[in-house]
Amino acid sequence: MRWRYNFLFIFLSVLFVSIIARLFYWQVVKAEMLSELAISQYTGVREIAPTRGEIKTSDGFPIVANKVSYILFANPKEIKNKKETIDRLSSFIDIDIASASSLLNSDLFWVPIKSGVSAKVKDEIEKDSPIGVGFEQQFNRFYPEASMAAELIGFVGKSDEGKDKGYFGLEGYYDRLLRGKEGRSLEIRDALGSPILSKRNENISGIGGSNVILSLDRSVQFLVEDRLKKAIESYEATGGMIGIMDPQTGNIIAMASFPTFDPVNFQYYDETLYSNNFIADTYEPGSTLKPIIMSSALDAGAITPLTKCPICYGPVSVSGYELHTWNDKYYKDTNMIDVIKHSDNTGMAFVALKLGRDRIIRYLDRFGIGKLTDIDLQGEALAQLKPKNAWYDVDLATTGFGQGISVTPIALLNAFSAIANKGVMMQPKAVSAIEGPDGKIIKVPTKTRGTPISEKTAKIMTEMLVNAVDNGEAKWARVKGYRVAGKTGTASIPVEGHYDPENTIASFIGFAPADDPKFVMLVILDKPTTSIYAAETAAPLFFDITKELLTYYGIPPSE
Amino acid sequence: MKKSSFVILLFIITIVSLSVAQGVVSNKLSTKGVILHEIEKKVYDYKTQNSILSEEILYNSSLTNLASKAAELGFGKLREQFVLNSGSSLAVKP
Structure with a gap:
């Protein structure tokens, strides 16, 4: 009999141990796997995509919204x-x-x-209630403003992971700020899929993108784009661009370039249109570089405004090359004021040679020529200067009148702004403030880039430029009653080792009012065909916009 | 004995009443998730409507749209401007 009790005891013990072992296996060894299975059954995870930040103009209007x-x-x-x-x-x-x-x-x-x-x-x-x-x-x-400032803004495409990503311009440069951070919502659901209030519900809030507030003036941008489009049609140019900056802060007031693209349907446009030509194109600036070279020579003491040019009575020969004026007119014993007024290439060759290689390179560097401006836009190109040992006398001479040297329009505008701002060159920027997702606004501070010339030199150069506007080749187009400082530029285009004899880049650079500049502007027309000269194309466009801006800013005539 | 019985009875009553209370609260709470979901849906719908209205406002107040509407309505560019530099005279000698 006893053996029956022992057998039963052993049997039950083994059964008990087996059950315990099996429970241990499912509740300890496989616990994590079962827990995950259960969570996947009764929870739902929802990714919350952040709202991309807006880009607003200086008046708070969202030029890019969602x-x-x-x-x-x-x-x-x-x-x-x-x-x-x-x-x-x-x-x-x-x-x-x-x-x-x-x-x-x-x-x-x-x-x-x-x-x-x-x-x-x-x-x-x-309403049609389609099934499935x-x-x-x-x-x-x-x-909301269609393709206004498209090159400045850039566009939003997809990254390799299929997520929204900004390309070019502001969308590209400020992509991380604009993008924000994804959130996640973890909900407990019943068997029918309805949510249950539970302490295990989890919400990791996403962070919305920050808004970017530009210094861009929407009304000025609208005006500039309208005038530029009409000028390109009127002068039958292949394209054009305009940049307007506040010389005292470096703020970009307007920046336009045509041809352009539609940022909504960017994929249907040629990729070459995506980049902002005003910061990405390099070109030989021609006579619009003359004020930079002249002010460098004045600041260095190499010349004075009344210094006479001893070689300007005819074409100038430098290292076997013959340099002519643009109209083959020569003025014997012309002074520096008249060299700028007549846009005299031989006079500028004299100034550049007088300045010398070392000083010209040093001043170009101080003016930021040959360097990036570091403007807060994606896609800025670098137009490097030749190395010092590659400069010959003919390079000096041609640099004097803006040929044989490349710049980007933004670099030239920034350099020129130093003349408008008492010799001080400010850091150009498109963004004036960042608005966080909590509404807090952080201003982007203005920054000085350098002081290439003294205040005295800037004042002298300003007067020379005012004289050039009042008495130079573009005087017919000037705004009467106002003192405007400026310079035309009719630049030849290098093509395969020589200069294109038929096409030019016509430009005008200037600021107004001359005594307390509110804005500095560079206008460029690419290959105008009705006339190749800036005095007949870019200059009237510049003065047309200047007249509107002076009224817009409520600036009364000074004369 | 009586004292211990009393304590046991007290514990039983406490446990039973707390269990009943938990049952009642859980029962009431069980449907709140659906209500919360409906509220969240309403918030989502209102946000969507706000977004759509905001889009309409921005489009209608854009300079591009205003310029086009102004041209249709016959508004033209101001041709002449004048500047008042000094105070005007009270009387002018003929």
């Missing part, structure tokens, strides 16, 4: 009559029937049919 749109998706397994569904959808939106048909025939639960569907169209489709079709909300970039 608009609600929808991805139209379908569940092919729910749709019985695929042809009928496609026909019904195509009556509301423009869809590629072949690719939609192929998507609906796939063995998937979710296929995107079309993105960027507006709220109005979504409501219309929903739904909408997912998304935000797309919206441009």
Whole structure:
């Protein structure tokens, strides 16, 4: 009998130990796996995409905002009559029937049919109550002012991971600030999928993107784009660009370039149009560089305004090259004031040779020529200067009148602004403040880049430029009643080792009012055909805009 | 004995009443998730409507749109401007 008790005891003990072991296996060894399975069953994780920050002009108007749109998706397994569904959808939106048909025939639960569907169209489709079709909300970039300042702004495309990413201009430069941070919502749900209030609900809030506030004046930008477009048509140029800056702060007031692109449909435009020509193009500036060279020579004491040019009675020969004036007119014993007034190439060759290689390179460096301006825009190009040992006398002479040297328009505008700002060159910037997601505004401080020339030199140069406007070749177009300082530039274009005999880059650079400049502006027209001369193309455009700006800023005439 | 019975009875009553209370509260709370979800949906809908209205406002107040509407309505550019530099005279000698 006793053996029966022992047998039962051993049997039950073994059973008990087996159960304990099995419980240990499922509750300890496999605990993590089972926990994850349970969580996936009763929780739902939702990624919360952050709203991309807006880009606003100086008046607080969002020139780039976000608009609600929808991805139209379908569940092919729910749709019985695929042809009928496609026909019904195509009556509301423009869809590629072949690719939609192929998507609906796939063995998937979710296929995107079309993105960027507006709220109005979504409501219309929903009224039709199609089976197996739904909408997912998304935000797309919206441009209330259409393609205004497109090159300055850039555009938003997709990264390799399929996430929104800014390219070129401000969208590219400030992408991390604008992008924000994704959030996550973890919800506990019951068997029917309804949410349950539980302490395990988790919300990791995303951080919305910061807004970028520009120094760009929307009204001025509108005016500039309108005038530039009309001038390009009127003078039959291939393109053009204008940049306007506040010389006292370095703030960009306006920046326009044509031809341009539509940032909404950027993919349909040539890639070459994406870059901002005003910061990315290099060109030989021609006579618009003369004020930089002249003020360098004045500041260095190499010449005075009344210094006479002993070689200006005819073409100048330098190292076997013959240098002419633009109109083959020569003025014997001309002084420096008249060299600027007549835009005399031989006079400027004299000034450059007098300044000498070392000093010219040093002053160009002080003016930021041959360096990046570090403006807060993506895509700035660098136009490097030749190394010191590659400068010969003919290079000095041609640099004197702005040929044989390359600059970007922004570098030239920035350098010239030093003359307008008492010799002080400010750091150019497009953004004046950043507005955080909490509404806090952080101003971007102004910064001095350098002091290439003294205040006295700047004053003298200003008077020479005012004289050039009042009495030079473009005097017919000047704004009467105001003192405007400026210089024309009709630059030859280098083509395969020589200069194009038929085309030029016509430009005008200047500031107003001369005694207390409110703005400095560079106007460039690329290959105008009605006239190749800046005095007949770029100069009238400059003065047309200047007249409007003086009225806009409420500046009364001084004369 | 009586004292210990009393304590045990007290514990039983406390446990039972707390259990009942938990049951009542959990029952009331169980449907709140659905209400919260509906509130969140309403907030989401209002935000979407705000976004759409904001888009309309921005488009209508844009300079591009205003310039086009102004041209349609016949507004033209101001041709003449004048500047008042000094105070005007009270009377002028003929």
